Amino acid sequence: MVIGFKDALKFIGISVVVVCAAFVCTLFLNYDLDIRGLTNIPDEAIPLYKAHLSMGKAIAGISGCGLALTSVVLLVFYLKNYIDAHGKELGILKAMGYSRFSVARRFWIFGLSVLSGALIGFGVAYLYMPTFYRVQNADGILPKIAVGFHFELLLCLVVLPTLVFAGLAVLYAFYKLKAPVLNLLRESQENTIKARREKEGPFLKGLRLATLKSKKLLVFLIAFSAFCFSSMVQMSLSMPDLASETFAWMILMIGLILAFMTLLMSLSSVVKGNAKTIAMMRIFGYGYGVCSDRILGAYRPFAYVGFAVGTVYQFILLKLMLGLFFSDVNVPAYTFDWKALLIALFAFVVMYEFILFLYAQKIKKLSLKSVMGE
Amino acid sequence: MIVAKEIRKFYGNGENRQEVLKGIDLTVSDREFVVILGASGSGKSTLLNILSGLERADSGSILYDETDITGFSDSELTKFRKKQVGFIFQQYYLLPHLTVEKNVRMGADLAGNANFAEVIEAVGLSGKSKNYPCELSGGEQQRVAIARALAKDPKVLFCDEPTGALDEVTGRQILDYLSKVQKNSGITVIMVTHNQNIADMADTVVKLNSGRVVEVRKNDKRKTAYEIGW
Numbered sequence: 046m047v048i049g050f051k052d053a054l055k056f057i058g059i060s061v062v063v064v065c066a067a068f069v070c071t072l073f074l075n076y077d078l079d080i081r082g083l084t085n086i087p088d089e090a091i092p093l094y095k096a097h098l099s100m101g102k103a104i105a106g107i108s109g110c111g112l113a114l115t116s117v118v119l120l121v122f123y124l125k126n127y128i129d130a131h132g133k134e135l136g137i138l139k140a141m142g143y144s145r146f147s148v149a150r151r152f153w154i155f156g157l158s159v160l161s162g163a164l165i166g167f168g169v170a171y172l173y174m175p176t177f178y179r180v181q182n183a184d185g186i187l188p189k190i191a192v193g194f195h196f197e198l199l200l201c202l203v204v205l206p207t208l209v210f211a212g213l214a215v216l217y218a219f220y221k222l223k224a225p226v227l228n229l230l231r232e233s234q235e236n237t238i239k240a241r242r243e244k245e246g247p248f249l250k251g252l253r254l255a256t257l258k259s260k261k262l263l264v265f266l267i268a269f270s271a272f273c274f275s276s277m278v279q280m281s282l283s284m285p286d287l288a289s290e291t292f293a294w295m296i297l298m299i300g301l302i303l304a305f306m307t308l309l310m311s312l313s314s315v316v317k318g319n320a321k322t323i324a325m326m327r328i329f330g331y332g333y334g335v336c337s338d339r340i341l342g343a344y345r346p347f348a349y350v351g352f353a354v355g356t357v358y359q360f361i362l363l364k365l366m367l368g369l370f371f372s373d374v375n376v377p378a379y380t381f382d383w384k385a386l387l388i389a390l391f392a393f394v395v396m397y398e399f400i401l402f403l404y405a406q407k408i409k410k411l412s413l414k415s416v417m418g419e
Numbered sequence: 420m421i422v423a424k425e426i427r428k429f430y431g432n433g434e435n436r437q438e439v440l441k442g443i444d445l446t447v448s449d450r451e452f453v454v455i456l457g458a459s460g461s462g463k464s465t466l467l468n469i470l471s472g473l474e475r476a477d478s479g480s481i482l483y484d485e486t487d488i489t490g491f492s493d494s495e496l497t498k499f500r501k502k503q504v505g506f507i508f509q510q511y512y513l514l515p516h517l518t519v520e521k522n523v524r525m526g527a528d529l530a531g532n533a534n535f536a537e538v539i540e541a542v543g544l545s546g547k548s549k550n551y552p553c554e555l556s557g558g559e560q561q562r563v564a565i566a567r568a569l570a571k572d573p574k575v576l577f578c579d580e581p582t583g584a585l586d587e588v589t590g591r592q593i594l595d596y597l598s599k600v601q602k603n604s605g606i607t608v609i610m611v612t613h614n615q616n617i618a619d620m621a622d623t624v625v626k627l628n629s630g631r632v633v634e635v636r637k638n639d640k641r642k643t644a645y646e647i648g649w
Binding site for chain 2: 247259326332
């Protein structure tokens with residue numbers, strides 16, 4: 046069998062995003078379901094009660110949908126990379142007479158990455174729930190809220206996503222495997238044929254553009270990782286004034302995990318996908334610095350655009366949430382937090398440039414012989 | 420002049436350690452066409468990689484006009500390759516997402532050669548400079564690889580089985596072009612092949628067997644690509 050459990054392990058990036066999605070959704074939806082069952086709410090607590098009801102659904106909806114969409118994008122990205130990297134094996138199977146479906150159905154195994162992530166996120170959310178409930182009602186305005194287990198959440202947040210993602214993986218593989226056998230055997234030539242005609246210009250400029258155009262999804266992922274970092278870090282820094290410190294930490298951790306995972310995986314993919322180009326440049330006499338600048342550095346502007354969009358997004362989101370859900374509750378007025386922006390920007394520059402430096406070292410260690418021998 | 424002295428190379432560790440090159444001595448004069456001949460596993464590609472600075476020898480020295488490159492750091496080797504050598508491989512290794520022109524400029528820009536269009540024309544591909552490698556035949560792709568190598572004005576051109584993936588007609592065309600370029604521009608060509616017929620085109624033939632030079636032969640007269648057998 047071409048596809049095994051080891052291959053599913055490579056999809057750990059999806060698992061991590063799903064952990065975050067399942068954690069946030071389980072936490073807030075469970076809270077939402079539990080506070081719905083509250084009775085005898087004092088009149089003075091009703092605005093807060095309503096705010097909590099709306100907030101739970103909004104946060105679960107916004108972050109859950111966002112993370113679910115990210116997972117779908119990541120899944121398609123990894124499946125495409127997997128099929129490109131294993132085109133030869135898949136082509137041989139097709140050439141031998143295996144039907145498209147008989148090969149594609151084995152891709153269900155990638156649903157396991159979602160299952161493992163969802164189970165972990167779901168479990169951790171239940172472990173954290175007592176603390177979360179206590180913090181949410183720290184002032185004791187609402188009656189005591191007991192943590193309840195809701196089977197429908199297990200179904201909707203663990204079982205269903207697993208089945209959907211496994212099905213999606215099979216369908217996507219089925220679609221991609223419609224390529225003729227020879228195209229699969231000759232590596233992904235389809236992309237190059239579809240590429241737009243280049244303008245005249247120096248090689249290095251052309252290389253930078255071609256690198257970006259060849260994997261547009263990577264541009265999105267790198268910008269997305271910066272977006273996550275920017276929005277979540279700034280939100281968490283503004284949170285203690287607006288909500289609880291625990292909530293701020295939670296947002297910060299999710300933001301950092303998402304940002305790091307997406308960035309590391311995207312850059313790994315950049316280096317891996319361009320290994321032959323880098324090797325060829327090195328053979329011809331281009332220095333390490335030029336190689337890493339042209340290949341890795343091509344994505345830098347998009348990372349900073351992602352950071353800027355994240356800044357605007359978190360400001361609008363906090364403003365809207367406070368305006369819509371907490372207008373009747375006594376919380377401080379929210380203005381743009383310049384201090385949070387500066388701290389987040391500084392941390393991002395340090396993190397991003399350090400990771401780029403690490404990957405530049407990885408490029409340095411690429412063995413020319415092994416790359417050319419592949 | 421290139422002088423290789425007592426080149427040794429090992430692969431693997433412990434019990435699996437194998438000596439691939441067992442003390443190679445070799446001298447290549449300027450403007451010479453040298454063919455390194457040997458069966459698969461004889462160490463010919465390893466020798467080519469070491470001579471060109473792509474790989475390091477475990478012992479021995481390689482002198483380019485009395486400069487020993489074996490002690491070079493990685494960045495010095497990069498500069499050396501940039502200024503001195505060009506490469507042509509059996510599998511072409513063109514950059515698939517770049518057009519013919521951009522692939523050739525990869526070499527030309529390094530040398531500051533603005534006449535890359537002339538090189539493309541010289542290999543007969545001026546009409547296809549905007550095409551991508553996958554839109555070309557094997558022979559055309561190899562011609563792009565040759566143009567890319569020549570566009571950087573190398574002093575030494577290293578060719579690793581350049582016709583290995585080509586049919587006879589295309590293979591002869593490529594060899595004919597390489598031979599003419601070598602004669603006209605006066606660059607040194609070191610070509611690795613397992614095809615004994617190609618050896619007749621060279622000034623010097625170095626025969627390798629199991630990591631040792633077993634024969635060095637000078638051809639009185641070089642045959643053309645259309646005179647050799649296939």
